[in-house]
Amino acid sequence: MDEIVEAALRKWPNVPHCYGWLGLDARGDWYLRDEAAQAAGAFPAVKGSRIEHPGLRAFIERNYASDDAGAWFFQNGPQRVYVELEAAPYVWRLVDTRGAAANDGAAVDPSRVVSHTGRAAQVASCWVDEAGRLFLDTDIGVGVVHTLDMHAAADVVERGAWLPEECRLAELAQRFGYRLRPGSEGAAGS
Template sequence: MDDAVLAAMARWPGVPEVYDWLRLDRRGRWRLKGERIDHAGLHDFICRNYAADAAGRHFVQNGPQRVFVRLDYTPWILRIGDGGLTTHCGTPFDAPDAAFIDEEGAVLVSNRRGEIGLIDDRDLPAVLDRLMSLDGEPADPEALANIDRQPLQLLLDRLTLPVRTLRRAEVARRFPFDPNPLPPD
């Protein structure tokens, strides 16, 4: 977090938290009350001060005020680049260890830290090109429909990730995060 944010937190404790103002969409765009944030400086500030609490609620620390983020799917939105996966904040998504496909065809990747990210749908053609059978053959539609019976792997940079199915309703429980933080009663 920014030093100025940390100083403000120490100086003004007890500032009320904010809910249902900030959202992260499935393409990694921040939205404030539904409007997309296009200002590069504000985007960078949000990313530098984006974190999660012990309950898995993601937030942006805005000075002394904590602004909780509603997640359209996962806490991280991932893009595929030459050097591997990058988050919507432009940071590496290090140590990927598995890939998942949900019932809608969305592709997710987990890492060794227990984090989960959704591959941006604009990168799905690149993902399809990297999905292989265990014997190295490109995955065909039948293999994609039968992942539980015909294991697949995702070739990502120099890594080979096992691919499994995962229902969307299970994602937040398996990789503990709260997609819609609510104020306490």
């Protein structure tokens, strides 16, 4: 977490949490959801405004974490902004054996993936949900494979390096203890 964020937390420890204003889609894009977007519908059906500023994206990703209940948030100074997740807390990009993006046809290192936040991870298991999305459980948490890397991921599965099991999205959220809609009532997947 950034030092400026930690300093703000010490200075203003009781700022109320924020819900419904930030979303993370299954491609690793962040969305601001103002009152109009929230009124128009739930995330991800209505996403809001995509955050494109590289500095803001980097700030969010450096200060992205989860609480003890499995709800993911962005610590924005003293305020915790909870994130609505389309699929999972992380979005994985596959890395080829040279350390480059896996979309140029080179062989993929099945043990190495990188999150949308830039964190490297080691794959432990994989899952396929009812929509055909591939999820990887890793040493830092669970995430969905980015759509641009599905051909490379299919090659890894065909080689037998990953053995996907079927599981519904709500069951994945419950199994791995993360919340798709923080602040909502109900089970871990709510």
